[in-house]
Amino acid sequence: MPTNRLRTLYERLLAAHGPQGWWPADGPLEVIVGAILTQRTAWRNVERATDRLRSAELLSIEAIDRAAADRISEAIRPVGFRVGKARKLKQIASHLKNRYGGDLDRLFARPTEELREELLGLFGIGEETADAILVYAARRPSFVVDAYARRLLTRLGWIEGREAYQELRKAFLDALPDDVALLGEYHALIVRHGQEYCRAAPVCDGCPVRAICAEGQSARAPEVSR
């Protein structure tokens, strides 16, 4: 994939949608909690669940660590997979409490690659979630490859669609400046664009990248979701 195109795409998305100012959460802990809650879930449901956690005074590492899993599960009811997500939140909170005394600054003081590996070692944190935490909570240069990014690049005809996560992440990082704000903004723009134009059922009419998109120009290979 020609890397220059990834810079051009960023410019076009930014011009079309404007700065998104992500992550839409208050503080690093809420970024982490939100990153878990939003897995395979619409963001509005995450907001409801986060409000419920706050009302129940369950929006701190200490509280999550101490609370019964059932209470967490009940509070986050509006998101899907609540039992599993409650377990994830508790295990992450437990790790942060035990290893860092609940101090996120101490976790984030670690070198980027070590930090990424440590996050990946935690139950409930896969590659996308780890990168979201790196970029939006730890403010480290990384890139979040999500379903929208994969879908957009597939429709642009730039990738086949089944590439490994790391391969796509590397393509973005190699093509872009080492700028956390830009990398975070790029992912936000891809999501915004995806929600408006590049859903499972595409709205290509009026799409700002339609001119460089293969969608509608010719029949394309079936894309994968993931």
Added chain:
DNA sequence: AACCAGGAATGTA
């Protein structure tokens, strides 16, 4: 009323 939403863990071959 099926389909989709800002994934990850687990199991199988």
Added chain:
DNA sequence: TACATTCATGGT
């Protein structure tokens, strides 16, 4: 490595 299954709620 590559797939399939499971988890669960809310909006369209």
